[in-house]
Structures are given as structure tokens and as C-alpha cells.
Amino acid sequence: QVQLQESGPGLVKPSETLSLTCTVSGGSISNYYWSWIRQSANKQLEWIGRIFSSGNTNYNPSLKSRVTMSVDTSKNQFSLKMNSVTAADTAVYYCARDGDFGDYDPFDSWGQGTLVTVSS
């Protein structure tokens, strides 16, 4: 059973860069897409983007200008950077695996989530 764990600062100042890492255990990071999803205080879920183990990325167009994802297969980790953050970026951030179900790729494994607050 694959497990995911987010790590990174819980507090980021406005205009600075949010950086999070997701460590995958119990399975290989290879040959899957890995996503970042956030949930704001009103419980709305928002997909941020995803990265394949080869480094190929897909980003949400609404966040694309501020987001960069990377992957380190040697460490079984993938990462998220979001620049120029504002209070609107305050949320619980989840990493998740895009499952491989043939033509379908639902999020079948999730990290526990980490709260990131943007405040000075």
C-alpha cells in the first residue's frame, strides 16, 4: 500500500514562495502521475497540477504562471513551488497519486495533508 507524506513550512509570508515536498513510500514513484491538490477553508478542492515520473507536467491554467513541479526519482519524492503567494493561497495542501486504471486516473492514494498559512 503506497503512502504519501507532505512536508514543508506551515507559514509563508505574502509575496514569497511556497515550497512543499511529497515523499512516497511503500511503492515506486515511477510510471505514475503525481498531483497536488489544495482545500481552502470553505472546503472547496482545487487541483493544482501533476507531474509524471519522467518530469512531464500538466498545470491548472489558473495557477500555471506561479507553479513549478519537480520530481526526484532517486528519493521517491516530488515537489511543488508556488511563487508570489497571497492570503488566498492559504489552504490544506495534499499530494496524491493519479491511479492507473486504463483510461482512467482518479486520485487513488492521498497524503494526510499539510496546512499552509500565508501571513506576515
Add this chain to the structure above:
Amino acid sequence: DIQLTQSPSSLPASVGDRVTITCRASQSIYNYLNWYQQRPGKAPKLLLYAASRLQSGVPSRFSGSGSGTDFTLTISGLQPEDFATYYCQQSFNNPWTFGRGTKVEIK
């Protein structure tokens, strides 16, 4: 972006009830529709994918149907652990989007 409209937003129910949650997409998503359950303080958990396919380990009282723009999640025989919030999500078009959730609460 494809909008997903869930109804109702809140659903009072009792143990043993059969409950149905609806998810409507703003355009056809064929059957690229997934359902998740989220308990307080926990990450969402995948229940069904491809509109009607049960994820491994999920009880058979959960079922899904629909295609195109209209989908339903049904829980047949609500159990105490099923009081939670349920989200639909489409994986047909970037960006993947979620419904706003339906909270199944104790009547």
C-alpha cells in the same frame, strides 16, 4: 473549466437509509467521473471511478451511475461511518475539477 454542481449540499439521514447524491457537469464528460468520501480532518478517499466502478476495498453499498452530464452516487443502507462529505471530480478535461461537496449528516 468544467463546472460540477452537486446536490444537495447537505443531506440529513438516518442509519439504514438509502441516500442519493447528484453531480451535474457543465458539459459532457462521458464517464470520467470519480467520487470521494472525506471524513473530518482526513484526506479524501476514492470510492468509485469511471462513474460506476467500485474502488478495491470499498463496501458494495456504495454505487454510482450516469454518463454524459448527469451522475449519481447511492449509498444503500447508510452506516454510522458513512456520515461524511462526498465530492465528485471529473478527469475528462484539464483542469480536473471537483464539486462543492455534499455533507451527509445525522438527522
